[in-house]
Amino acid sequence: MTTMSSAEPTRRDFLYIATASVAAFGAAATLVPLIAQMNPDASTIAAGAPIEVDLTPIADGQVIKVFWRGKPIYVNHRTKKQIEEAQNVDVAKLPDPQPDSARVKPGHDQWQVLIGICTHLGCIPIAHQGPYDGYFCPCHGSVYDTSGRIRQGPAPLNLALPPYEFLSDTKIRIG
Amino acid sequence: MAAARTILALAVSLAAPALAQEQETPAPPMNKWSFAGPFGKYDRAQLQRGLKVYREVCQVCHGLKLVAFRTLADPGGPGFTIAQATAIAAEYQVKGEPDDQGEVKDRPGRLADVFPTPFPNDQAARARYNAVPPDLSVIAKARGYERGFPRWVGDIFTQYQEQGVDYLTALLHGYRDSPPAGVTLPPGNFYNEYFPGHAIAMPPPLTDKRVDYTDGAPMTVEQYAKDISAFLMWTAEPHLEARKRVGMQVFIFLIVLAGLLYFTKKKVWHEVELHPEKLKPRPPSEYPRA
Amino acid sequence: MSGHPTYQPQSAFMRWMERRLPIGGLIYSSFVVYPTPRNLNYWWTFGGILAFMLGVQIVTGVVLAMHYTPQVDFAFDSVERIMRDVNYGWLLRYLHATGASMFFLAAYIHMFRGMYYGSYKDPREVLWILGVILLLLMIITGFMGYVLPWGQMSFWAATVITNLFSAIPLVGEPIVTWLWGGYAVGNPTLNRFYSLHYLLPFVIVGVVVLHIWALHVAGQNNPTGVEPKSEEDTVAFTPYATIKDSFLLAVFCILFAWFVFYIPNFLLAPDNYIPANPAVTPTHIVPEWYYLPFYAILRAIPNKLFGVMALGASILILAFLPWLDTSKVRSARYRPLYRQFFWVFVIVCVGLGWLGGKPPEGNYVLIARIFTVYYFAFFLVILPVLGKVERTKPLPNSISESVLREGKPIGAQAPPPAGAKV
Structure with a gap:
C-alpha cells in the first residue's frame, strides 16, 4: 500500500479539488431560486404601491384606519388639547425619547400618521384608549400617547411612522 | 435482433396507410x-x-x-418605460374598490391592474x-x-x-x-x-x-x-428571455461539470484497470495516491 | 486486511454519537465501503439518477405548493401566477413538470436494465416487487399532479381515469362518486388529489428506503449475472460507483436542462393551457407520454371491463416476473434467444407508446392489438417456455474473469463448462 502524505498537491488532487469545487458551486447556485421564491412576488410588490388618502372627511378628534402593504395605518386628526398634551411632555423621561415635532410633518401638527402595530409583538393598539388618550394595546397592555410614543408597558419603541408626504393640505400619499 | 427488425418493419408497413389519412x-x-x-x-x-x-x-x-400593466415595463418584454406603462394603464377603466358608501365604481387602471x-x-x-x-x-x-x-x-x-x-x-x-x-x-x-x-x-x-x-x-x-x-x-x-439566458449558463456549467466528472472518473478507475489485485474494499484513507 | 473495513469514527463527537446512534457507521457501510460488482456498466447508474429525480420533484414540489391554490376557480390562475410573478417561478414549475417526464424516463430505463440482466431473479424478487410498487406509486402521483393545474387536459384526465373504476361491476358507479366527492370531477376532487399528491411522494421515499435496503441485503446484480465470489470481483461503492453515478447524472442533467430551458412545452399538451371546461372535451385527449403504452393496451381491447383489467394486469404482471421467467441464467448476455425476444419487447413497449398517442381507428387498433398480445405473451408464454428450451452460452467463472481479461480466463484456467457453478 503506497500511502503517501505528500505535502505538494498533485495533478490528481487538483482534478479532484476542481471537480468538487464546481459541483459545490452548482449546489450553491441551485439554492438561489429556492430561496428567492420565498420573497414577495412581483404582484405583491406591485400591490404595495403608494396609496393616497383624502383627509377632508376626517373630523376633528377622529382616527381612521387605512391599509398599506397589509399594515393598518392610523390617520389621527388631533384636537388642540391632544396636540398640547403631546408637545408638553418631558421628552427626556420617555422610554423612547422623541419630541412630538419629530413625529408629524412641519406645519401639519393636527395630522398624526402612524403604523398601528404595537412595537412589542405586533398586535393592533386600540385608538382613543388608555390613560394618555392615545393608543392602548390589548395584548400585553402597552400604552401610547397621542403622539404614538410608548409610555407604559412592555413595548420598547414608539409606534413606527410610515413614509408619507402631503400632496396638498387635505391629501397625503403613504408609501 | 433480426426478429426485432422484422417486427419493426411490419409495424411500420401497417401504420403507413394510417399515417397518410x-x-x-x-x-x-x-x-x-x-x-x-x-x-x-x-x-x-x-x-x-x-x-x-x-x-x-x-x-x-x-x-x-x-x-398586468406593470409587466409592459418588465425586462425581457416590450420595453416600455414605467411612465409609458403607467400611461397605458390609465387609459383603461377597471373595476375599483368599494368606497365609503359601499359603491364600486370604475377607476383608471394602475400598474398593478x-x-x-x-x-x-x-x-x-x-x-x-x-x-x-x-x-x-x-x-x-x-x-x-x-x-x-x-x-x-x-x-x-x-x-x-x-x-x-x-x-x-x-x-x-x-x-x-x-x-x-x-x-x-x-x-x-x-x-x-x-x-x-x-x-x-x-x-x-x-x-x-x-x-x-x-x-x-x-x-x-x-x-x-x-x-x-x-x-x-x-x-x-x-420570462422566455430569462429562461434562455439562465439555460445557457446552466448548460455551460453542466458541460464543464460533466467533463470534470468524466476525467475524475477515469482517474479513479484507472487504478482498478491496472491493478486488479488491489481491488479489495477499503476505506478511502487507504487509497494510494499518485 | 480482509472483509469490510469497519467504521472508525474520526472525531470525538462522532465517537460519542456512534455509541448512541450509529448513523456514521450505517452510511459508511452502506455508501462507502459497500462492495459493488466491478463490472457494472452505465445502465446501473439509473438507480442513483432516480433517487436524484425524486429529490428534485420533492424539493420543487414543496416550493410550488407554497404558491399554488387548490381551488377550481383559482388553480389555473395560481399556476400562471407562479409562471409570471413568483421569483424564479417559471423555473420551478418547468423543473417540476419536465422532471416528471425525466423521472419516468429514468424509471423505464432502470426497469429495462433489470429485465435485460435478470436482476429480478433469486434472491432479488422482493427488491423487484418493491420496484413495481414504486412504479405504481409514481403513476398515481404523476396522474394526480397532472390534474392540479386544472387545465382542459387536467380535468379530462381526471374524468377519464377515475371513470376506469366505473368498469367494476355493481360497485363501479358508487366508487367513482366516492373518488370524486361529487357527481362529477370538481372542487372536492381537486382538493383530495392535491392532498394525496403531496402525501404520496413521501410514501415513495419510504418504499425507496425498503428498495435500497433489499438491494443491500441481496447485493447488486451485474452484467454477467454471476454473483461476486471474491473481493477481486467488487470495488468499494465510494469512490468507484459514486463517481460513475455522478458522471452519468451530470449527463442526464444536460438532457433535463435541454427540456427545461429550451423546449419546456414540448412534453406538455397545449390544451392544458386552456382552463378546465366541464362542457367541452378536447378533440384529442391523450395522457402524458409515460402512460401511453398502458393507455394503448386499454384501448386495444373493445370491452370496457376487460380493457380496464388489461390495463391493470399490464402493470401487475410485472410483479410476477421473477416466477414467470424460469431460466436459471440471469443475464441476457448468455441467453441468445431471450435477447431477441427482449428487444422485440422493448420495441413493442415503445410502439404501444406511439399507438397510445394515435386515434383508436383503422390499422392503429390492429397494431395495438398485436402488440398487446405480444406484451402479455412475453410474460405468460415466452418467458416460462424459454427458460426450459433455451440453450444458454457458457457463463464465466467469475466477474473478474469476464471483465479483466476481456473474456479470457485468468491464468492457465480452461473455460468452464456451460452453466458451471464453482
Whole structure:
C-alpha cells in the first residue's frame, strides 16, 4: 500500500479539488431560486404601491384606519388639547425619547400618521384608549400617547411612522 | 435482433396507410421568429406594434386577464418605460374598490391592474356573439398543431417551440372569401384554411392599413398577424428571455461539470484497470495516491 | 486486511454519537465501503439518477405548493401566477413538470436494465416487487399532479381515469362518486388529489428506503449475472460507483436542462393551457407520454371491463416476473434467444407508446392489438417456455474473469463448462 502524505498537491488532487469545487458551486447556485421564491412576488410588490388618502372627511378628534402593504395605518386628526398634551411632555423621561415635532410633518401638527402595530409583538393598539388618550394595546397592555410614543408597558419603541408626504393640505400619499 | 427488425418493419408497413389519412388541415407555415432558438430574444418594436394591434383590434372581444400593466415595463418584454406603462394603464377603466358608501365604481387602471376583460362572464359574450372569444393571455401556448412523426423528433434538436405562434399567424391570414365548392358553413361562421374544421366564428379581424404603424413596418395583414402573434407569445411566456439566458449558463456549467466528472472518473478507475489485485474494499484513507 | 473495513469514527463527537446512534457507521457501510460488482456498466447508474429525480420533484414540489391554490376557480390562475410573478417561478414549475417526464424516463430505463440482466431473479424478487410498487406509486402521483393545474387536459384526465373504476361491476358507479366527492370531477376532487399528491411522494421515499435496503441485503446484480465470489470481483461503492453515478447524472442533467430551458412545452399538451371546461372535451385527449403504452393496451381491447383489467394486469404482471421467467441464467448476455425476444419487447413497449398517442381507428387498433398480445405473451408464454428450451452460452467463472481479461480466463484456467457453478 503506497500511502503517501505528500505535502505538494498533485495533478490528481487538483482534478479532484476542481471537480468538487464546481459541483459545490452548482449546489450553491441551485439554492438561489429556492430561496428567492420565498420573497414577495412581483404582484405583491406591485400591490404595495403608494396609496393616497383624502383627509377632508376626517373630523376633528377622529382616527381612521387605512391599509398599506397589509399594515393598518392610523390617520389621527388631533384636537388642540391632544396636540398640547403631546408637545408638553418631558421628552427626556420617555422610554423612547422623541419630541412630538419629530413625529408629524412641519406645519401639519393636527395630522398624526402612524403604523398601528404595537412595537412589542405586533398586535393592533386600540385608538382613543388608555390613560394618555392615545393608543392602548390589548395584548400585553402597552400604552401610547397621542403622539404614538410608548409610555407604559412592555413595548420598547414608539409606534413606527410610515413614509408619507402631503400632496396638498387635505391629501397625503403613504408609501 | 433480426426478429426485432422484422417486427419493426411490419409495424411500420401497417401504420403507413394510417399515417397518410391524417392530412386534413394544412400545417401552418413556419415563420422566422426573433425569439426562437437558444439565444432568442423578443423584438421590442414588434411587441409594441403587437400591443397596438391588440388594443385597436383584438381587445374589443378578447381579454388578457393574466397580464398586468406593470409587466409592459418588465425586462425581457416590450420595453416600455414605467411612465409609458403607467400611461397605458390609465387609459383603461377597471373595476375599483368599494368606497365609503359601499359603491364600486370604475377607476383608471394602475400598474398593478391587469388588462380588463371585455365581458363580465361567458354568458354575456355568448349572448352578444353566439360564441365565447377566448382570453388571449396564454393562447400562444394553448394552441398548436400536430407535428407528426418524424418531425416531432427533429423538434427536440431544433428546439422548435413556435407551433402556437405559427398557428396564430396562419389563422389570422388564413381566411378565404368563400368556402371551397361542396363545403357549407354554419350561419355566422367564416371559412379559415388553418382552423381545425375550417368553420370559425371569429370574423376576419385584420385588413391592410387597419392599424397605423409609425415605425415604418409594413401595414399589411401579414405583418399585423406576425406582430400580434409575437406579442401574444410574450404574454404567454413573459420570462422566455430569462429562461434562455439562465439555460445557457446552466448548460455551460453542466458541460464543464460533466467533463470534470468524466476525467475524475477515469482517474479513479484507472487504478482498478491496472491493478486488479488491489481491488479489495477499503476505506478511502487507504487509497494510494499518485 | 480482509472483509469490510469497519467504521472508525474520526472525531470525538462522532465517537460519542456512534455509541448512541450509529448513523456514521450505517452510511459508511452502506455508501462507502459497500462492495459493488466491478463490472457494472452505465445502465446501473439509473438507480442513483432516480433517487436524484425524486429529490428534485420533492424539493420543487414543496416550493410550488407554497404558491399554488387548490381551488377550481383559482388553480389555473395560481399556476400562471407562479409562471409570471413568483421569483424564479417559471423555473420551478418547468423543473417540476419536465422532471416528471425525466423521472419516468429514468424509471423505464432502470426497469429495462433489470429485465435485460435478470436482476429480478433469486434472491432479488422482493427488491423487484418493491420496484413495481414504486412504479405504481409514481403513476398515481404523476396522474394526480397532472390534474392540479386544472387545465382542459387536467380535468379530462381526471374524468377519464377515475371513470376506469366505473368498469367494476355493481360497485363501479358508487366508487367513482366516492373518488370524486361529487357527481362529477370538481372542487372536492381537486382538493383530495392535491392532498394525496403531496402525501404520496413521501410514501415513495419510504418504499425507496425498503428498495435500497433489499438491494443491500441481496447485493447488486451485474452484467454477467454471476454473483461476486471474491473481493477481486467488487470495488468499494465510494469512490468507484459514486463517481460513475455522478458522471452519468451530470449527463442526464444536460438532457433535463435541454427540456427545461429550451423546449419546456414540448412534453406538455397545449390544451392544458386552456382552463378546465366541464362542457367541452378536447378533440384529442391523450395522457402524458409515460402512460401511453398502458393507455394503448386499454384501448386495444373493445370491452370496457376487460380493457380496464388489461390495463391493470399490464402493470401487475410485472410483479410476477421473477416466477414467470424460469431460466436459471440471469443475464441476457448468455441467453441468445431471450435477447431477441427482449428487444422485440422493448420495441413493442415503445410502439404501444406511439399507438397510445394515435386515434383508436383503422390499422392503429390492429397494431395495438398485436402488440398487446405480444406484451402479455412475453410474460405468460415466452418467458416460462424459454427458460426450459433455451440453450444458454457458457457463463464465466467469475466477474473478474469476464471483465479483466476481456473474456479470457485468468491464468492457465480452461473455460468452464456451460452453466458451471464453482
